[in-house]
Amino acid sequence: MxxxxxxxxxxxxxxxxxxxxxxxxxxxxxxxxxxxxxxxxxxxxxxxxxxxxxxxxxxxxxxxxxxxxxxxxxxxxxxxxxxxxxxxxxxxxxxxxxxxxxxxxxxxxxxxxxxxxxxxxxxxxxxxxxxxxxxxxxxxxxxxxxxxxxxxxxxxxxxxxKNLTSDCTNRAIRWDKDDIDLYAAMTNEQSDAILNMPLDTLEQATSVLEQVHEFLNDAAVTCASNKPRYKAKPKLNVWSADIKLALDEMRKYYAQWVKQKNQRTQKIIYTNKD
Incomplete structure (x- = not known):
């Protein structure tokens, strides 16, 4: 249509x-x-x-x-x-x-x-x-x-x-297929740097918006699942509740590590300025 x-x-x-x-x-x-x-x-x-x-x-x-x-x-x-x-x-x-x-x-x-x-x-x-x-x-x-x-x-x-041919694309986001925790960690890491950037002029504001767009796009591409859906049943089901718990813990600690790393970097910057 x-x-x-x-x-x-x-x-x-x-x-x-x-x-x-x-x-x-x-x-x-x-x-x-x-x-x-x-x-x-x-x-x-x-x-x-x-x-x-x-x-x-x-x-x-x-x-x-x-x-x-x-x-x-x-x-x-x-x-x-x-x-x-x-x-x-x-x-x-x-x-x-x-x-x-x-x-x-x-x-x-x-x-x-x-x-x-x-x-x-x-x-x-x-x-x-x-x-x-x-x-x-x-x-x-x-x-x-x-x-x-x-x-x-x-x-x-x-x-x-009915006689027309068109490419139909389902653009609905499959949140269950995307790594939301990794996305949050990546965006949080970049957000800390963005918040410290000056916004006094139109050029500075434009630059900040461009950088925000870039890192949001990179995070989305990295965390999105682009693999075709595998319709056949796997022969061996190795996924378990213990593995899921371990993976969640790993992501939580990674997010904490990124946050602490940023805090240490800021302290070093302030020390050098002094």
């Missing part, structure tokens, strides 16, 4: 949703270049041209929603530049609609300053809800606020999609 498409390049991702009565929906995620790069203007125009090609290709067969960071404020009439003119021309010629509902970009000091994130849509008789800017997500570490829009849309059932 849902499948990715090859249209677009690195800044554009397309997904097709198969609807009832062949009323298919094309979802396009886009990130237009900011003004910070050397060739941002040429890359901005090139990405718009790619979007235009996709719209022309699917406009007669699909409803469309283009969502993402456009890096231009379409609601700010005082801001005039060639990038914005090119974007507005594309929106008008493609017959796309959008709403200005509030600022979505936040400065480092917490000030909401411009509206850069949009849903550009071409939905025919489908009436979407107005775009909502969501500022209440506490764990949002981005400098952009999330946006939301709803539509009432009928999706094809399995019988309509």
């Amino acid at each position: 849902i499948r990715p498409l090859d249209d677009g390049r690195k800044r554009i991702q397309c997904v097709e949703v198969l609807g009832k009565d062949n009323n298919n929906l094309l979802l396009i995620s886009v990130y237009l270049p900011s003004t910070g790069s050397h060739n941002h203007y040429e890359e901005f125009l090139d990405t718009i041209d790619q979007l235009n090609e996709i719209v022309l290709k699917y406009q007669d067969t699909h409803y469309m929603i283009i969502g993402g960071d456009l890096n231009e404020d379409l609601g700010n009439i005082d801001r005039i530049n060639k990038r914005k003119d090119y974007l507005e021309k594309f929106v008008k010629e493609a017959g796309l609609k959008y709403e200005n509902e509030g600022k979505t970009f936040v400065k480092v000091n917490g000030e909401e300053c411009s509206e850069l994130d949009y849903f550009l849509h071409k939905l025919g008789r489908i009436k979407p809800t107005n775009k909502q800017v969501i500022s209440s997500i506490m764990n949002n570490t981005s400098d952009h606020l999330s946006i939301k829009m709803k539509i009432l849309y009928g999706i094809s059932n399995d019988a309509d999609c």
Whole structure:
């Protein structure tokens, strides 16, 4: 019922949703270049041209929603530049609609300053809800606020999609197959170092977040069970309650050893400073 498409390049991702009565929906995620790069203007125009090609290709067969960071404020009439003119021309010629509902970009000091994130849509008789800017997500570490829009849309059932082939992946976490104790020990070891890092500037905060992401990913890969499930029964069952108890004890002592090691390292650092 849902499948990715090859249209677009690195800044554009397309997904097709198969609807009832062949009323298919094309979802396009886009990130237009900011003004910070050397060739941002040429890359901005090139990405718009790619979007235009996709719209022309699917406009007669699909409803469309283009969502993402456009890096231009379409609601700010005082801001005039060639990038914005090119974007507005594309929106008008493609017959796309959008709403200005509030600022979505936040400065480092917490000030909401411009509206850069949009849903550009071409939905025919489908009436979407107005775009909502969501500022209440506490764990949002981005400098952009999330946006939301709803539509009432009928999706094809399995019988309509029986001729399609798709890769179905079960992404449910098998906690009983993962080494949770080892994961906790590895993350605790890295967390002590992270907590002592400075967070005074945006660059420092970004560096800390990148390191947190890296060691969480490494711990997950190390502790996850990637082996294929062995369906046949083992000939000899060597696992026992005593072995499980011994393994649990070993992991507990390992975690204590790591903690003590970190404490000794900190004392040495403080001694050297003195």
